[in-house]
Amino acid sequence: MRTDDKTAKISYSGVQAVCRFIMLGLFFLICFCIGTVIGSTMALITDAIDGETVVPAEFILHSIPFYIMTALVTVLIVIFLRGLKRIPKEDAVRMGGKLRTVPAENFRYTPAEEKQLIKEGRLLKKTKLGWFYNPDRINAYIQQMAREGWLLYRLDDMGTAFFFEKGEPANIEFVTDLQSNCSEEYFSSCAEDGWKLEFASFARVWSYACWSRRYESERPDFYSDSETKYEHAKKFFISTGLPVLFFGAATIAAMIFFIAKLSGGEMFEEEGMEVLVLSFLPYPLVSAELMIFGISNLKYYLDARRDRKNNE
Amino acid sequence: MTETAFYILLALGKPRHGYGITKFVSELTEERIKLGSGTIYTTLSKMQKDGLIAIYDNSDKKTVYERTGSGDMILAAEKERLRLVYENIRTVEASESA
Known part of the structure; x- marks a missing residue:
């Protein structure tokens, strides 16, 4: 039996470091996806206005400021949400x-x-x-x-x-x-x-x-009454499920937009296309994961709402 | 007002912590109402936000809550409503048995 509390604490802090590392990785992945979407859209729009052909490698180049912007906005949102918390x-x-x-x-x-x-x-x-x-x-x-x-x-x-x-x-x-x-x-x-x-x-x-x-x-x-269970599910869905669904839907919309946009032109033959294709690889994974989690959370919320209605 | 909210406000006539409220309500209602921990804390958070209760003491690892002036007023209004409901029941029962 484990009795040494110190050993447990050391292993926990190690795990926490890994957790933080994974969270940081996920954060950069999301920034990368959102940054690519915004940057590429801007590139397509501006080049369409100028009547020029878009060089795919430029998508990534155009996206760099947006990676930074997305990261900054996310950090600001997190700081804002932290400020809302009332935990001493x-x-x-x-x-x-x-x-x-x-x-x-x-x-x-x-x-x-x-x-x-x-x-x-x-x-x-x-x-x-x-x-x-x-x-x-x-x-x-x-x-x-x-x-x-x-x-x-x-x-x-x-x-x-x-x-x-x-x-x-x-x-x-x-x-x-x-x-x-x-x-x-x-x-x-x-x-x-x-x-x-x-x-x-x-x-x-x-x-x-x-x-x-x-x-x-x-x-x-x-939860001894359906009202508080519902309150909990609502809070859970608003703070978790809804943003997850929103990001999932945004990622799917971005994928459809780019597939439609790229399949219409001759851009697949352009040099540097591999970089662009590579940059889209995380999209299906991220969107599928987000949608599954978001829908799962939505179901929890809807079940709690139905239970509350039945108990009224 | 839900039954849970009513009993929590009733319990906080005296400063009590979360589990203290659960025990008080359980004893008062002869275990008819067993408030779940999640229910207690969700309701306490909401009531604190609405200004119906406030933290009385936060030392010694226990957060003790008590009713505020607004809490007293809301509880008094709810008690009055329940008194009227009870009187109505009595009136109907008396007329039915007569």
Whole structure:
């Protein structure tokens, strides 16, 4: 059993660094996509006005100021959203410094023991990308696993994989709660109420916590009325699903626009076309991912809205 | 006003923290109403934003809330409405049994 808290903390900070690196990579990828769209559009428009043929390599050149502009605008939006948050600064620092993403006490086995258990088939690791966007669906999945005797053991530090331990079939409720009021008191109160903290993100823009609870017959309600469940889903959708859908739709629109524009001309024969084609590679990936996540979040919101209507 | 909001305001006649409110309401209603943690914090955030409650004490790892003047007024209006509803029920029941 893991008892050394220091080891856990070191591994967490390493994981956080990787998370930050990935987030930074994603950020540049998005800036690159948006910058290319704006820059290329500007190039097409200005050249169409001048009556000149567009050299594809110029698309990228034209886009450089827009990469920088997109990055700056995104940073400004993040600063603005952070300003809207009412979390006392010292609380966020204290929580981020203490809890990290997965509480140390959730690691009942050492990494070596975990590996051994996985080999023996007593521990199962399941990666679920984008589960965060639909808390109801992941709850149903974890419940189903628990009924089959695979009990949630822990989440990984990045919150993308779930570890299940073989045991007696049981009932588990799993909740993902987006809260702007993630104070230390919120964590202690939920714990006092019988919930076990599984994961906590202390990002200022999306601060959320995942809780689980085993139960016998009466299913515990994290949201005891459909009104607050709806409020939560609405806040979640406005802050997460809606921007994701918007960016997804914008990326698809940009792809269609360029395919239509380029297929009409002789530009495919121009020199430097490979650079342009390469710059479009992330588009289908980014748009498909964004649309799937956005629609998943929209479904969560619509389900909560339907439940509220039914309870009226 | 939802039943949840009413009971939270009722509980905050005395300064209480999140779980303190859950316990108070559960005992008062003999476990008819068990307020979920998510419900409590979503409602508390909203009420704080609307100025119905305020933080009484934020030390010792516990955020303790209490009702503000606006909260008192809203609660008094809701109590009056419920009193009228109760009187109406009594009147109808009396006429039905007569």
